[in-house]
Amino acid sequence: MKTSHTGKFAAVFTALMLVCSGSLLLDKKVSAAGSGSITGSVKLTGTAPHMKGIDMSKDPYCAKQHATDPAKMENVIVGSDGGVENVVLYITDGLQGAEASAVPSDEPKFDQKGCMYIPHVLVVDAGQKFQVITSDQTTHNIHPLPAPGTGNIGWNKSQPPGAPPIVTDWKAPEAISVKCNIHPWMHGWHVVVKGPYAVTDGSGNYTLKGLPPGAYTVTAWQEEYGTQTQKVTVAAGAPAKADFTFKAK
Amino acid sequence: MAKFFAVTIIVISILSAIPIVRHTWWMAQDISTHGQPIDDQMSETMAEAGISFLASQILLAVFIWMFSNSKPSDKVRNFPGGATTMVLGAFLLVGTEVLALGAFGAKAWANVYFTPPAANAIPIQVQAGQFAFYFRYPGPDGSFGPIHPNLLSEANQNFFGIDADHDPDSKDDIVTAEMAIPVNREIHLLMHSKDLGHSFFVPELRVQQDFVPGLDLSMHFTATKIGRYEIVCTQLCGLGHYNMKAYLSVMSQEDYDNWLKKQAALQ
Amino acid sequence: MHDTAHAAHQAPTSFIRKHVFSLDHKVIGKQYYGLALAAVLIGMFLSWLMRIHLGWTNFAIPGLHLLSANGAPGDVMTPEYYLQLMTMHGTIMVFFVLTTAPFAAFGNYFLPIQVGAEDMPFPRFNMMSFWVTLTAFIVLLASFFVSDGPTLGGWTQYAPLSAVGAVAGPGEGTGVVLWAASIGIFCIGQLLGSLNFITTTLDMRTKGMSLWRLPMTTWAWFITSVMGLTAFAVLMPACILLILDHVAGTSFFVASNTVINDQLQPHAGGSTLLWQHLFWFFGHPEVYIAIVPGMGIVSHVLITNMRRPMLSHRTLVYSFGALAVLSYMVYGHHMFVSGMNPVSSLVFSFPTLIITIPSTIVVLIWLGSLYGSKLRINTASLFSLGFISMFIAGGVSGFFLAQPSLDIMLHATYFVVGHFHMVMGVAAMFGIFAGTYFWFPKMYGRMMNETLGKIHFWITFVGTYCIFMPFHYLGLAGNIRRYQAFVVDYMQPLIPVHRFITIAALTTGAAQLIFIFNLFYSRFKGEVAPANPWEATSLEWSTPSSPPPFDNFGGKLPVVYHDPYQYGIDGSTGDYVMQDSPEQIKTVRDEA
């Protein structure tokens, strides 16, 4: 239930949660266990696919938001040096129970802005709450489409302008495609993982933090090119290295 | 009470008629070559319906006024001619009236639906889906590639399930979110729905046609006035129905050609 | 079966058998009326929410989230919630109000009395028909409480939107299944009802009650029940097929290569037009099922208050019959632009135009009978005259919608909404009101309060025109129905009209509360009614008491000596002679 009152309350609550979670993270840092990390970059070889421009003329409001910088598809975003953005890196093997089951208590936001999803790829821990918010003055419907039988149940809800955030979570690890039917071009991802994760920046670099020393399998997921894995051994102190390279189709 | 009621009926009927007569709210201006008969038919019907409406309402009011305060001594009288008059009246007046309407209407309908598109009509394919229209122009080769349902993907902006790598016809197809047509050129619109029932309605163009999944229909029309109009969906298709629309730009021939070039570049 | 009728004739003593699971057609009639009353209140409430949303789209209706947390986050209605309310409004009003109140409720109560019978021939079926209908209603309301909420497919529930399942939108999964189940069950109830109505009219008429001596109401109910029998018998299998498409994975209504949310649907080869054909074959007769009983009631009430028989009893009856027959030949006019063969559009348009002839005859006979009458003004007669006015207003817009060429401009616009609200919605409601004010004394032995009644009438009559006339203007201006907001550029100038309508609707709706109050106030505090307050002639006024005893005529069936409406004569009792009085009089013969 979200009246304006509970809405305010939710906001305050969220703030509190953020504070707490911050302290929790600090707590994590001091514990020697999570001191290790993996860094690296994800690159694309071959010619990057052409990202078509998006014509939003159907909804004048959306079109106006992109009057100056036309929107483009975000399936594959390649930096100047071939680095791929929005690649998700997470641990598929080697995590001890504690790290695997630890669920961050902060609530990442999945915003609808200028009739696009920000971020295009939202990574959450299984069971971690996240918020779907809208900054647009047009009504969107949010329609995640998990594959049947994964344990995640799909839903389809509208958010009129100024509607309170939708706070929810996903039960099982899965890469879930999210779309808006009212604005068919709107497309994003909810990537649900277990344990620590990282997302590559504009130049394809990432750092996977909070890992105790040990041997791990790191998986890189890209929406068009699927997954790649590497075995990495993390020692205390010095960050381990893992670079990935996807081949353009 | 009764007299007041009679007056109320008359006042309401006249007030209801005024906006119609003054065209306060009326059909958008016609920009099609086939629209005139429809508009004539509309005014024709409006006149006859209006007369029947006012006549019978006023008659009702007058009778209420006349016969509501009769004295006990009054005798009940029959309407001259009785029921026979009524039946004849219904058959002769209304019957002939509506059948005449029907006949004229049939002609208006026929010249929309029973005429084949001209050979030089520009083929444009429209894809309806929750909740947007997308349009495909055949490009220089003048022919559309096939639609591969399994390739249909809004996420990849492949709204027609085009496989340009394997279908030569698809290579030069142009897909747009807005419909542009040259003025005074006949358009042959090929309608396809990828999911549910939708409808293609442009009031100014005097066209409305449902999309039927699994049944590809087509329409043809000519726009006679440059401008930007709206295409709306009139068939309930889900939560976004109210926002399922696209713009229709009627352009001069050269504007159209340039526009098409620009769109081709964007593919 | 038959001995159940016997059983029905020892008056029950236990409260349950008397008032709940009663076999008495009078109690069942009242139960139907109660159901319709509950339904109409819900339906009206939904329409208020819709109207507010249409006038002020982002207006937060305080507490709306309590109704549906998903449907109204922060009390602002979502598009899907609007459509869900709209669908429920339509379904509730058409099925559980317009079909139950004038037909099942009044019919059950008065048809047996008017033919001079002690009860319906199959009382158990009669009881079942009510409880089945109630079940249907509960099943429908249940869909408000399932996770996705009720279906948003509109009361016509067009396939494939209604058949592909939850992928098509909120409520298109469980919601549709519940809807189809509810309507399927409803059909059973109405079939049982029709069975009783038809057999009562044919077999239970008392001595001397020939067919031509039946009152207009009985004729209307009889004709309606014949329509109901055929129409609902078609809708039920359609609903079953729809449910199968959902739960059994069949493909009756879903075409091949349907791609929703970038996913190729597992259905193949279904015909989406098939649903429309099945539905409208039921749907158009349904319109007449809603309105013909109203016509009957209005004729009955008017005759009594005009103190004269109709110009021609028989012509009126024949016209009702013609309407019934034609209503099956015209259903295609709902599908002019549906992709049906344009030739068949023309074929359907002519019977549709011809149906105006019997309708006109009915109206002209009403008007012609008003002429030279001795009209008495009371709430019942006011509502009857209001009915005629509404029926005319709603009828003439049929001229437009019967023509395919104009349907191009008017299909799926507010013009259609205005048309059917006036001609079948409000007109039928006026019939129900007329019947209520007219028969209340018989049903409860007390008069309804006339002052409150007249206030109720005036606001309703004027309000109705303020609501539904503008609908036609909106339609002409191209305002599409089933839109939850008007983001289309050319519709935005029309929003003020919508605000006007909303205000009118809220006012008119509020006036209905006066009616509700009047019902309950008069039920207990109203002045005690004389045996025959309206000086009417038909048999329901010959019962020994009001309300009538358990077997209607106190153990002695009446014998009928006269045509139903012997008014405007010099009888010993006044200007009328009751059907069952043996008094010899110069009969008022009707012409034609």
Place this chain on the structure above:
Amino acid sequence: MATTVHEPPKLERRPATSGSNGGFRDMLPAGGLPRTAQQYAPPPASTGIWVVLAAIGMSFAALTSALVVRKGGSTDWRHFTLPSVLYFNTLLLIASSVTLEISRKRVAAFMGVGRVGEKPLRWLYLTLALGLAFVAGQYIAWRQLNAQGLYLATNPASSFFYVFTAAHALHLIGGLGGLLRVIMKLNNSSLRKTTMDATSRYWHFMDVLWVYLLLLLWMKL
């Protein structure tokens, strides 16, 4: 009311007052009691049954048109041969109609002589048995189709086959209920001729309906 004959005594229709012929109850003495009215008027069951049959006929007509339309438009219609057991079932059903007619005659005779002597139940039981056998046969037919991998949703042809046969079977089971009722009432001697007639009319209609359905399915599937 142990063994009272409920048939109306053969009165000639007296023309009611002012030349109007009223309801069937014109035969009733003026101002008769409702109870006696019950006795005199031919019970509405005989009218009611036709109403019921009309409704059922309508429903199956609707399903038929659905089949025609669905098949007309479709590219995915896969023909299959009907399980031969259906033809055997048809014979069973026709046979049951015959036995029912025989029992109807017997019952009429039995009631004619004032319901003395042995109650003619044998043929009724036989009809009941044949009816049950038919339903069982239909079930076997479904099993055979399942064995061929033809289920409700396999393709439109099989969908319609199951819908039609199931709908008919349900109605037929209703008929079986009617037969049981007749047998009960005959046992406690409260059976009315019209109840018997109504039941048998329903049963014969089911019979005819099935033959029609068989032809339809045989032609269309």
